[in-house]
Amino acid sequence: xxxxxxxxxxxxxxxxxxxxxxxxxxxxxxxxxxxxxxxxxxxxxxxxxxxxxxxxxxxxxxxxxxxxxxxxxxxxxxxxxxxxxxxxxxxxxxxxxxxxxxxxxxxxxxxxxxxxxxxxxxxxxxxxxxxxxxxxxxxxxxxxxxxxxxxxxxxxxxxxxxxxxxxxxxxxxxxxxxxxxxxxxxxxxxxxxxxxxxxxxxxxxxxxxxxxxxxxxxxxxxxxxxxxxxxxxxxxxxxxxxxxxxxxxxxxxxxxxxxxxxxxxxxxxxxxxxxxxxxxxxxxxxxxxxxxxxxxxxxxxxxxxxxxxxxxxxxxxxxxxxxxxxxxxxxxxxxxxxxxxxxxxxxxxxxxxxxxxxxxxxxxxxxxxxxxxxxxxxxxx
Numbered sequence: 543x544x545x546x547x548x549x550x551x552x553x554x555x556x557x558x559x560x561x562x563x564x565x566x567x568x569x570x571x572x573x574x575x576x577x578x579x580x581x582x583x584x585x586x587x588x589x590x591x592x593x594x595x596x597x598x599x600x601x602x603x604x605x606x607x608x609x610x611x612x613x614x615x616x617x618x619x620x621x622x623x624x625x626x627x628x629x630x631x632x633x634x635x636x637x638x639x640x641x642x643x644x645x646x647x648x649x650x651x652x653x654x655x656x657x658x659x660x661x662x663x664x665x666x667x668x669x670x671x672x673x674x675x676x677x678x679x680x681x682x683x684x685x686x687x688x689x690x691x692x693x694x695x696x697x698x699x700x701x702x703x704x705x706x707x708x709x710x711x712x713x714x715x716x717x718x719x720x721x722x723x724x725x726x727x728x729x730x731x732x733x734x735x736x737x738x739x740x741x742x743x744x745x746x747x748x749x750x751x752x753x754x755x756x757x758x759x760x761x762x763x764x765x766x767x768x769x770x771x772x773x774x775x776x777x778x779x780x781x782x783x784x785x786x787x788x789x790x791x792x793x794x795x796x797x798x799x800x801x802x803x804x805x806x807x808x809x810x811x812x813x814x815x816x817x818x819x820x821x822x823x824x825x826x827x828x829x830x831x832x833x834x835x836x837x838x839x840x841x842x843x844x845x846x847x848x849x850x851x852x853x854x855x856x857x858x859x860x861x862x863x864x865x866x867x868x869x870x871x872x873x874x875x876x877x878x879x880x881x882x883x884x885x886x887x888x889x890x891x892x893x894x895x896x897x898x899x900x901x902x903x904x905x906x907x908x909x910x911x912x913x914x915x916x917x918x919x920x921x922x923x
Contacts, residue, residue: 556745556794557604559803562810563790564597569820569855571597574848576828580835582847592764595779596786598675601813602727603787605679606734607741612683613690624683630875632676635818636665639672646825647832669720672821678724682731694736701729702780709779729780730787741791748795756789809856815863815873816856823858827851 571594577583612624643656655661661670669677689697707714708725716722734741763782767773797803809816834840840847866872 554742554745555798555807556791557607558807558810559794559798560600560790560810561604561813562806562808563794564600565809565813565816566806566852566856567593567597568817569859570848570852572821572824573851573855576824577844577847577851580828580832582831582835582840582844591768592761595760595764595782596790598723598727599730599783599787600790601675602678602682603730603734605682606731606736607738609683609686609731609735610738612687613735615687617687620683620687625680626877627875628676628680628683630877631873632669632673632680633665634872635673635676636662636671639821642822642825646822647829648825668718670718673818674720674723675817677720678727681720681724682728685728686732686735697732698729698736701732705729705780705783706777709783710776711774713776726780726783730783745791745795748792750796753789753792753796756785756792760785760789809860812860812863815867816859819862819866820855820859823855823862824851827855 574583612620615623640656640662648656656671661668665671704714704725705728708722714725716725760782763778763785767778767782773779798807831840870876
């Protein structure tokens with residue numbers, strides 16, 4: 543009898559590292575964006591134009607990897623096990639944001655004032671808060687479940703065409719961050735949703751030279767887009783976002799086990815609370831430094847402030863999460879019933895979770911950690 547071929551292990555340690563890279567870039571992006579408003583981020587625009595293709599495609603791609611099982615759920619289960627949590631967290635944190643900005647001056651660059659009554663009322667359908675990401679995950683969940691009976695080929699073709707036109711400047715722009723990002727990133731969610739095992743197998747075969755080659759391709763295309771204006775050609779920015787996803791996975795696969803970089807894994811494991819919390823310390827910091835932003839010493843160090851502030855914000859936000867994680871209603875819907883809890887023998891304690899049940903990859907039945915098979919700037923945050 544012939545023995546079956548040996549299967550390569552589907553190592554998934556890279557997932558946390560990839561999320562860590564993405565959340566660091568999100569924080570750096572926002573620090574550069576808002577420091578620019580007070581003149582303390584010289585060169586931040588070039589940083590954003592070079593890196594803004596990475597974070598959100600990566601986050602949504604990982605979301606697809608962890609969501610496959612939902613396609614087999616009934617509508618009732620879809621609501622109970624996934625959508626309810628997303629709706630709860632989106633409304634809760636949008637409300638917290640409104641209350642926060644009643645006290646702290648809102649950051650510049652938002653579409654409307656965070657405390658504008660019309661904006662608040664329209665949040666369920668017209669997301670203008672920084673929590674559009676949660677809203678988009680809900681839309682992706684509904685869309686993917688609704689069209690699941692359509693042949694996968696046609697789903698992917700439709701999503702790719704939508705992404706192509708929405709990432710081409712001047713072709714499809716809804717003037718709303720949530721709807722624009724849904725159109726730009728649904729294809730990444732769907733690809734990962736239908737091909738998780740292929741992704742894991744390819745990741746297991748990554749070698750350092752793959753990561754290096756993809757980095758060169760990404761950097762070259764980013765420079766061509768920035769300086770030659772080819773981003774207006776349909777499909778070019780979408781291609782760069784796809785290269786960004788492949789590059790991030792390859793780099794993460796190579797570096798995930800490097801000991802001194804374990805902080806990136808930690809940031810990845812806690813990327814969702816970091817995403818929820820990081821704009822609050824940024825807003826407070828900007829409110830404090832705005833009155834002295836014309837100081838000559840501060841201006842002299844303007845090119846470095848985005849990196850300095852991003853490092854500080856990441857540390858402060860990790861501490862904020864450590865302090866607030868005991869308030870589970872901030873991270874997990876209290877309306878979400880867990881069948882496993884109802885079947886646990888009386889007196890048996892609930893096992894402690896290391897991370898919140900919900901991460902930026904969406905609501906799942908358990909913590910979607912690596913090692914488990916749960917199911918104006920395109921690509922930026």
